[in-house]
Amino acid sequence: MSLLELQMGWRALVSHPLFALGLTLVAFQFALWLYRRSGWLLLQPVMIAMLLVVAALFATGLDYATYRQGAAPIALLLGPATVALAVPLYHNLQRIRLLLLPILLTVLLGGALTVLLTLLIAHGLGARVPVLMTLSTKSVTMPIAMLVTEQLHGIVPLAAVLVMLTGVIGTALGPLLLRWARVDHPAARGLSYGINAHAIGTARALEEGEESGAFAALAMSLLGVLTAVLLPVAMSWL
Structure with missing residues (x-):
């Protein structure tokens, strides 16, 4: 077999849709194994898997558009996975009803404070308006963040990166900060994870227990809905 035939075979293999699918699954399973084996919170599976996929794309020369098309079936699972979060919510519905007002106040004030502090710090460091608009959405899930960022005329690709970093950093530092603050109640810990680290934090909360995950x-x-509704209105007043 000639070198040309080997190159053509390699290109056909890399460009096959199953290659992107398999690469994503293998990268995440390895990252999950590494996280569980090491116990290091900094080795978040999402971040490690992302780095492995990026390295593989560079090594194989596969462009992102082709990879995204091949990995599309995994993206379709995000919907059912999100809906599945209703199970722990249902199991803790009575407690949620009892604590509804404190929950709403915590999410509203915590979300507003997060956005305000982020904008003040970024403005003090000299960030321009498009970057400020992008930073304001970093604490909600990626689909909502990207849509709101586009509505605010921010930088959508940067928003995706910031959302991921917020989730990873919040999940890595959250348990340590909560332990320092002596926050032991599952509901309080869960609210903190959901507000500060969105979906990745929710996954971490589910590891601690169903109540925390709920x-x-x-x-x-709630933070996603409030951000999508109130943030564009608030920014229009500035």
Whole structure:
């Protein structure tokens, strides 16, 4: 077999849709194994898997558009996975009803404070308006963040990166900060994860227990809705 035939075979293999699908699954499973084996919170599976996929794309020369098309079936699972969060919510519905007002106040004030502090710090560091608009959406789930960022005339690709970094950093530092603050109640821990680290934080909260995961999912959902509705209105007044 000639070198040319080998190159053509390699290109055909890399460009096949199953290659992107398999690469994503293998990268995440390895990252998950590494996270569980090491126990290091900084080795978040999402971040490690992303780095592995990026390295593989560079090594194989596969462009992102082709990879995204091949990995599309995995993206379709995000919908059912999100809907599945209703299970722990249902199991803790009675407690949520009892704490509804404190939950709403916590999400509203916590979300507003997060956006305000982020904008003040970024403005003090000299960030321009498009970057400020992008930073304002970093604490909600990626689909909502990208749509709101586009509505605010921010930088959509940067928003996707910031959302991911917020989730990874919040999940890595959250347990340590909560331990320092002596926050032990599952509901309080869950709300903190949901507000500060959205979907990745919710996954971490589910590891701690169903109650924590339920409140994290609720906080993530409420903050996403409030951000999508109130943030564009607030920014129009500035």
